[in-house]
Amino acid sequence: MGYYKITCMLYESMTTCKELCHCSLKRLHLNQGQDNYRAKSYGVIRLNDHQGQQPPEPLPVHPAIIQKARFAGGSMLCLKRRMLGLVGFIGGDLHAMSGRLLRCTLRSSAVQQTSGSTHHPQRVWLSSQAPLCGHHTPKHRTGLYGPFTHPKQTLGSSRGPLFTQRVALSQGPNTSTAKIRLRTRLVVTLLFGGGLLGTWWYVRNEKQQNHRLQRIEQLKKVALGQGDFSLLDHRGHRRTKRDFLGSWVILYFGFTHCPDICPDELDKISAVVSALDKDQSLPVVQPLFVTVDPERDNVAALERYVKDFHPRLIGLTGTPEEVKVAGKDYRVYASPGPKDEDGDYIVDHTILIYLVNPDGLFLDYYNRMKDDVQIAESIRNHMKSYVKLPE
């Protein structure tokens, strides 16, 4: 018994036991009506494995078993039952499960046979014979059948016509249906996976859009920079907020007597604007410098000051009231310190850089920790995701 089992396991069939061999043999025997079949059936046989290579040594195997295994393996009919059979086999419940499986296998092989050739009288006989082997089932061990390959080369030279025919028939339906099944499954899986991905991506985009709109709503509520300012630029021309609508604005509040922070930040802004200028696809950014020290920073002072930075930088000043209005608009804190004997003083003030979009809406701010590369990147992102507000 062990001999047959081992042999057939190598060919991916856990099916064989002596009884089953005999069962198949009996059928064939009855089919053929030849006694000499038995003598030939245990000849040496070479089988190809899946890579088309020969196994290391020839193994004796009953050709009927090969046939049967392939037929059974090619059929979808009893997949579930075969799985059950495997489970049963593993579970050790040999009798019940294996019996079911064997019956099923035989039936399916009979079906395969019938679907194939049309001129074998044995075929009908076979199906009727299916239960025959069922009687042997309590002792049989069965399991999952696997498809075989190329029995043609493997059968002995002397075989009955029935065999050749079976071989020929068994080639086509088995392998092609197996292929089709695999292909179908692959396609279905891919479609399903693709559908899932698509849904996830769509939902994610929706969520991001919602976030953006929410943030815009929040900023509108905060309403920084909603008011209008009217200031003089460093050339003496009057400028209002309306003049800057339609372009992106980088805004900084400072004063010309600032020891270190304002020059640093203005240098940073210049670098940012230069970097953004390099990218032709982005709109042009307008840097603005508004003074928080209107008493000292008049038009001339501003002109001297801004020429040390980016050429497009515009300095803005005005009367203390005008400057106060502009500062309040952006909630800018400014507090002149104590004057020394020279009358010099330092103004403590908010040192943030503000980003304003073409709608005049305050979008973002940057502190001392952000370097010019980070700020440029952030502005680029804002520009890319900019959605014009409906009027």
Next chain:
Amino acid sequence: MSAPNSNQRKACWGARDELWKCLDDNQDNASSCEQFQKEYEASCPAQWVKHFTKRRDFLKYKEKMQTEGFEPADGPKESQS
């Protein structure tokens, strides 16, 4: 008195950096860095000198906090009555 321009700013910052380097080398011994101190005060407006001195004190204090740690201040004392 107008604000320093770019060159003047850079000169002031240079002098300040020299002074600070000297102070770092001499463990904040002001007497060994008098020359730098004079140069620094000449290059920078008075307000800036005061501002940078305060800045240095703050930086030293921050460094002390980071290296030596600190004790959090006691919270407000609960009133007796």
